Amino acid sequence: AQSVTQLDSQVPVFEEAPVELRCNYSSSVSVYLFWYVQYPNQGLQLLLKYLSGSTLVKGINGFEAEFNKSQTSFHLRKPSVHISDTAEYFCAVAGSGDYKLSFGAGTTVTVRA
Amino acid sequence: DAGITQSPRHKVTETGTPVTLRCHQTENHRYMYWYRQDPGHGLRLIHYSYGVKDTDKGEVSDGYSVSRSKTEDFLLTLESATSSQTSVYFCAISDNPYEQYFGPGTRLTVT
Numbered sequence: 374a375q376s377v378t379q380l381d382s383q384v385p386v387f388e389e390a391p392v393e394l395r396c397n398y399s400s401s402v403s404v405y406l407f408w409y410v411q412y413p414n415q416g417l418q419l420l421l422k423y424l425s426g427s428t429l430v431k432g433i434n435g436f437e438a439e440f441n442k443s444q445t446s447f448h449l450r451k452p453s454v455h456i457s458d459t460a461e462y463f464c465a466v467a468g469s470g471d472y473k474l475s476f477g478a479g480t481t482v483t484v485r486a
Numbered sequence: 487d488a489g490i491t492q493s494p495r496h497k498v499t500e501t502g503t504p505v506t507l508r509c510h511q512t513e514n515h516r517y518m519y520w521y522r523q524d525p526g527h528g529l530r531l532i533h534y535s536y537g538v539k540d541t542d543k544g545e546v547s548d549g550y551s552v553s554r555s556k557t558e559d560f561l562l563t564l565e566s567a568t569s570s571q572t573s574v575y576f577c578a579i580s581d582n583p584y585e586q587y588f589g590p591g592t593r594l595t596v597t
Contacts, residue, residue, distance in 0.1 A: 407585075415590065416588035417529070422584070463528055472536060476521075476529040478526055
């Protein structure tokens with residue numbers, strides 16, 4: 374089974390500053406990678422996904438992530454955050470042919486004015 | 487948004503009582519999942535289903551059972567609730583193994 378490590382549990386950031394959330398996964402021949410966002414008291418919403426192709430993936434709300442196979446990483450970035458980006462972010466991975474996602478422990482992003 | 491509902495949304499129950507949580511979808515998706523969310527653990531898979539009457543265990547299945555008699559409904563049962571099962575439970579659906587849509591969650595407290 375795949376495993377995921379999110380390297381930061383909490384990330385405070387000022388409004389309009391850039392943010393990067395780090396995610397590393399256990400190695401496999403091929404993997405599929407995801408970032409989900411959870412706003413307070415809500416379910417999870419898919420931000421972006423990497424299945425194949427370009428290693429730079431663009432998602433909703435101005436987020437993007439880069440798949441780096443040699444470093445087994447899938448870091449999430451946004452060049453300028455808003456107050457409304459305050460949420461918890463989860464990285465998830467599935468192995469090829471595996472119908473199950475493994476989630477990281479989550480990173481709480483708090484955006485301050 | 488995917489048509490997925492969970493009931494109840496909140497429940498308080500006593501240790502030792504049985505509890506059933508319901509997930510209902512209107513999307514006719516093949517795959518359905520039950521997760522629990524606990525601080526510091528992210529989401530952990532309890533059970534999943536890949537079709538009517540086809541279910542399998544996830545990483546934290548002890549103390550839980552599931553049933554899927556119709557495409558649209560996936561039930562999670564705690565046979566005898568314990569305090570360690572206090573958690574937020576999420577259902578997810580998918581029409582492929584890799585892109586899951588989540589319900590609003592059920593907050594369960596076992597006293």
